[in-house]
Amino acid sequence: MEEVLKVKNVSVHYGDIQALWGVSFDVLKGQLVALLGANGAGKTTTLRAICGLLPISSGEIFFKDRKISGLPVHEVVELGITMVPEGRQLFPKMTVEENLLVGSYLKRAKEKRSKSLKKVYELFPRLAERKNQIAETLSGGEQQMLAIGRALMQDPELIMFDEPSLGLAPILVKDVFKTIQEMKQIGLTILLVEQNVHQTLKIADYCYIIENGRIVQQGNGKELEQDPKIREAYLGF
Amino acid sequence: MELLPQAIVDGLLIGGIYITIAIGFSLAYGVMHIIDFAVGEWIMLGAFLGFYLHKGTGIDPFILLPVVFLVFFGVGYIFQPLIHRVLSGKRGNPVLMGLVFTFGLALMFRGIALTAFGFYTHSIPAKFFQGSLFFQFGNFFVTIPMIRLAGLIYALSITAILHYLLKNTDFGLAVRALAQHKESAGLMGVNAKKTGSYVYGIYVGISAMTGVIIGSIFSINAQMGADYTVFAFFVVVLAGMGYLAGVPWAAFLLGLVQSFFLIYLSPSYTLLAVFGILYVILLISPKGLFAKGV
Numbered sequence: 131m132e133e134v135l136k137v138k139n140v141s142v143h144y145g146d147i148q149a150l151w152g153v154s155f156d157v158l159k160g161q162l163v164a165l166l167g168a169n170g171a172g173k174t175t176t177l178r179a180i181c182g183l184l185p186i187s188s189g190e191i192f193f194k195d196r197k198i199s200g201l202p203v204h205e206v207v208e209l210g211i212t213m214v215p216e217g218r219q220l221f222p223k224m225t226v227e228e229n230l231l232v233g234s235y236l237k238r239a240k241e242k243r244s245k246s247l248k249k250v251y252e253l254f255p256r257l258a259e260r261k262n263q264i265a266e267t268l269s270g271g272e273q274q275m276l277a278i279g280r281a282l283m284q285d286p287e288l289i290m291f292d293e294p295s296l297g298l299a300p301i302l303v304k305d306v307f308k309t310i311q312e313m314k315q316i317g318l319t320i321l322l323v324e325q326n327v328h329q330t331l332k333i334a335d336y337c338y339i340i341e342n343g344r345i346v347q348q349g350n351g352k353e354l355e356q357d358p359k360i361r362e363a364y365l366g367f
Numbered sequence: 368m369e370l371l372p373q374a375i376v377d378g379l380l381i382g383g384i385y386i387t388i389a390i391g392f393s394l395a396y397g398v399m400h401i402i403d404f405a406v407g408e409w410i411m412l413g414a415f416l417g418f419y420l421h422k423g424t425g426i427d428p429f430i431l432l433p434v435v436f437l438v439f440f441g442v443g444y445i446f447q448p449l450i451h452r453v454l455s456g457k458r459g460n461p462v463l464m465g466l467v468f469t470f471g472l473a474l475m476f477r478g479i480a481l482t483a484f485g486f487y488t489h490s491i492p493a494k495f496f497q498g499s500l501f502f503q504f505g506n507f508f509v510t511i512p513m514i515r516l517a518g519l520i521y522a523l524s525i526t527a528i529l530h531y532l533l534k535n536t537d538f539g540l541a542v543r544a545l546a547q548h549k550e551s552a553g554l555m556g557v558n559a560k561k562t563g564s565y566v567y568g569i570y571v572g573i574s575a576m577t578g579v580i581i582g583s584i585f586s587i588n589a590q591m592g593a594d595y596t597v598f599a600f601f602v603v604v605l606a607g608m609g610y611l612a613g614v615p616w617a618a619f620l621l622g623l624v625q626s627f628f629l630i631y632l633s634p635s636y637t638l639l640a641v642f643g644i645l646y647v648i649l650l651i652s653p654k655g656l657f658a659k660g661v
Binding site: 181183202203204207208212213215219220221222223224228231232233235236239240280284 | 537540541543544547548550551552553554555556557558559
């Protein structure tokens with residue numbers, strides 16, 4: 131299968147502190163790949179480095195065989211990568227619909243604007259009901275829908291989710307995971323970063339475990355669920 | 368009492384000009400977080416370009432406005448990367464660096480202008496708008512000089528155009544996205560540098576055009592900038608830093624305060640009153656009149 135994303139030996143520093151130590155992993159086309167780890171393990175740093183929001187100090191990142199490390203963020207997303215950031219990061223004073231319209235700011239996405247808008251509203255009828263509401267007045271779950279909808283408006287090939295379940299009620303977490311699976315079914319490639327190990331192992335095609343800025347373990351969901359070390363460290367058995 | 372309607376009308380007419388002094392400044396602050404001390408100097412430089420163009424060609428200053436805008440849009444567009452560099456440098460406090468940098472720019476521009484244009488005061492006569500409108504209602508008289516009316520119409524048109532740009536175009540969407548969440552705007556594909564350059568160009572262009580208008584209503588000289596910088600600050604701080612919708616109201620308030628002091632007290636108290644009011648309002652509502660600033 132074709133590699134959509136290839137992260138090769140990437141290191142990242144925050145000043146003198148090294149956050150990533152030679153991280154390498156691949157995401158294959160149409161797969162749902164998960165990056166699991168505890169707080170501060172380097173998950174968000176990895177995603178931000180891929181997007182071009184953080185400079186990497188060594189290594190290389192490829193998107194469909196094109197080197198993207200070193201590109202500024204607006205050029206990276208132009209190629210078809212997007213991220214649903216941790217904590218949603220919406221445009222707080224804009225309406226729901228305006229948030230979605232910014233999503234289709236990219237030239238490639240602009241052509242499909244009305245079609246994508248219809249699709250997003252079909253997927254999240256709640257957003258259609260509230261399209262003239264100011265984003266910051268939405269509930270946490272609705273904001274997460276909007277953040278996902280905004281990313282879909284970009285017509286991406288690869289969506290990266292940064293802890294989409296963070297701060298949501300358990301019933302909403304289930305909805306979000308269902309939505310992510312639906313994304314996969316419509317052919318998107320997904321890189322999911324999570325702390326919610328149990329749920330994630332169930333839906334991911336392949337998982338990487340990251341600890342202290344290093345990939346320490348990898349395998350498909352079943353393998354990792356059986357792994358005694360993982361069971362002890364992350365599943366509480 | 369007979370002068371009250373005149374005071375109000377004068378206040379609104381002058382307030383219009385303050386909108387255009389402050390609105391570009393507020394936009395630039397909202398998007399790039401630059402507090403531009405050189406705002407008055409852009410006004411002054413624009414005024415002198417208008418003055419010399421008018422002197423050279425004899426064309427009415429109102430027709431020269433688009434030329435002045437385009438020239439200074441270009442100047443701002445070219446300047447912005449420099450300011451971006453100062454603001455995004457790794458030298459500690461970037462906001463302070465921006466302040467010092469633009470303060471330096473202002474001094475430099477003023478010095479150059481004094482050397483190049485001299486100390487003389489000029490005006491830019493507008494042939495199209497001469498004479499006054501005169502109204503009488505019983506005991507009340509109101510005089511509206513045509514040139515000031517033209518200035519107000521100019522200001523309202525600029526405000527309307529900016530409003531349209533920001534609300535109804537993709538460029539405006541990108542600008543607002545950038546102002547509200549820079550990183551997310553980047554994730555949506557907004558090029559922060561390029562959009563910032565356009566915004567700065569628009570701001571400098573509007574300021575320069577306003578300089579020409581000021582030249583036809585009042586007068587210009589190489590040292591006029593400092594006063595207008597003060598007025599721009601007053602309006603933007605009162606409106607709430609970066610809160611664009613508050614700018615027209617704050618500008619009209621400034622105009623009214625000025626005209627009331629001019630008519631009922633003495634012009635020498637105007638600045639005292641202006642800052643007294645600003646002080647009191649900020650004590651009550653530190654984020655500006657509408658509590659929506661930064």
